[in-house]
Amino acid sequence: MIKPLKDFKDFLYTQYFSDGIKITIGVMLPSLIFFQFNLLEIGITISLGALCVSIADSPGPWIHRKNGMLFTILFISLTSFVTALVNTNVYLLSQEIFSFCFVFAMFNIYGERAAAVGTAALLVMVLNIIPGKSSLKLFEHAIYVILGGGWYFLLSIAFSKIRPYRYAQQTLGECISEIADYLKLRARFYTPEISVEDNFKDLVNQQIKVNNHLDNVREALFKTRKLLNDSTNAGRLMVKIFVDMVDLFEQTMATNNDYDTIRRKYEGKDVLIHFNELILKLSKEVNYIGFCLVHQEKPNNKTVTIKDLDHLKYKIDLLEKSGENVLILKKILINLRNIYKRTLAIQNYFGKETQELKSSSTPAELSRFVNHQSFDWKLFKNNLNLNSSVFRFSLRLAVVCLLGFMIGKLFSFGHHSYWIILTILVILKPGFSNTKQRNFERVIGTIIGGILGALILTFVVSQTLKFIILLVAMLITYSFIRVRYIVSVIAMTPFVLILFNFINTTNNTAILASERILDTLLGSLLAILFSYFFLPGWESLQFKSYLGNILKANLNYFEHIILRQSLMPVSETEYKLARKEVYVNTANLAAAFQRMIKEPKSRQNHVNEIHKFVVLNHILSSYLANLSAMFLDNKSAINSEQLKLIRKSRFYLEEAIEKVNDRMKGTTKNKLHIHLSENKADQEVTEQLQSINKLSADLNKISEKL
Structure with a gap:
């Protein structure tokens, strides 16, 4: 939207x-x-x-x-x-x-x-x-x-x-839209149109987008003193909505199940179609919240009503009466009810008074959710070696720009040969895959833009119309440069050509356009060659750190979920910080994997195993979110059987970290002071812990291969 x-x-x-x-x-x-x-x-x-x-x-x-x-x-x-x-x-x-x-x-x-x-x-x-x-x-x-x-x-x-709040409103609104798209992807698990494996791939990719937006919102809200300490509705409304929206995102992750089994079990039944339709409606409801925030409107439309949930319950009850086991469907429905209730609560915030919107977290606690960059000289000095990816990139950029300058001088590539170096600066990135992508977009965009610019200057006679086109091209260039680079480049080239035409009317349009295209092709060729051959930045060389970080994050998240049930419970802030680390490291791992598969085949190591690792970690995070929700709903104590499962899962994850990183560097083991219950175990919690234990064991096995 x-x-x-x-x-x-x-x-x-x-x-x-x-x-x-x-x-x-x-x-x-x-x-x-x-x-x-x-x-x-x-x-x-x-x-x-x-x-x-x-x-x-x-x-x-x-x-x-x-x-x-x-x-x-x-x-x-x-x-x-x-x-x-x-x-x-x-x-x-x-x-x-x-x-x-x-x-x-x-x-x-x-x-x-x-x-x-x-x-x-x-x-x-x-x-x-x-x-x-x-x-x-x-x-x-x-x-x-x-x-x-x-x-x-x-x-x-x-x-x-x-408009002091506008940026925060826009950023939060876009973040909510991405969460809605994540929920929409989950609806596809209940239709046979796309395989479960392919949908997981799309889901992990979407989580990268969600996490990037979550980080942007945290930066906008929690590093802005005016918003944190604001006594007006605008600031408090955004903080309150964001905190609840992250909880809602966790709730959407907690809907993870064995979808292959669910599809086989209820094949031919129309109940899964109703689940799909309800989740799609919920995603529209979430999206509508973002729309209202950006457009500064009060929500007054309801996509989902309690009747929709009751209708789905009626369908499940009919299936149960026919003799089917519908326990898993009831669990999913409960989770969807929780998501629905949370969307209602968020929508109600729009009409609340300032005092009612006050967050339970203090500004000091909220500021812990953002990263604080150090500008220490020691950091610069410590990166002056070939083990640093930034040092390798800096040296690569310096060498290729110098070469581009020398080629321009030696072969006299037109009066505007500086475009070669400019192209290199824009295209060359620390990683090969990013350079490859930017290279393609720059070349295609420049060729299309050069042709458009030549046509405009050839057939548009009116100076006024040229100036209007120039303004529109500039606006498109700067509006899309951070979100659709190829669109920005297509608009940038005619904008530059028209600008030069205004500055110097003696310039030949065809020569200018051909110079731009030639310089861009040469700069692109130099950038891609040096990315491949000179101190290349291959993702496979630094993949172990991503693997170790996500394992540590999931282990820490698991321990904080259990700690909330212990005799020495952690604060809500500590729990949410552990959850945030899972989101961040999941997105980092998935993004690194995406970059790696764009690299040459010879540089791709253990692709199938890493893909499986990425998916298993995503499922583990979902299972942990589900476990957290169960503990909050049931308030049940942990018994000895469940404690054994917890310890086994911890052991598997700790061992996996050792295999990936060769040591437990940076991992702090939390002590679990748990008061054991003598009552009968909550079967749902036990089953969830069994699933977590199995996943942890699978991750341990696959870590050995990596």
């Missing part, structure tokens, strides 16, 4: 379109104003500063965006000055390209925003490597770049002040 490209009207409400408008205004306005005074060169220089600072203005808490933009202004001004100082000397310029590419690429160790600051500095360097391109003096050029950065910084402040 609110996902980009799914519905154009709803896309207009997303953060991507808002950012596109902001960047377009920030970049275009200075050039337009100074053009009126015949000072286009100054205007373009200011626009360049604004463009570079916009790179660091990526989604996140305002304090991080502010710091990122301020550091970007500092680095782009220094880089601009140094480049303009040495660009007449090929040897000095070569040294600058190599050293700056290496240093700024090393910023990746400090996270995505720091990497964006480095990218902005490199962009300024590349766009200033042609000597004589600017008639401005060195200090003048640097000052105008600073002014451009400052102008964009003030514009970003204005946008954030006008």
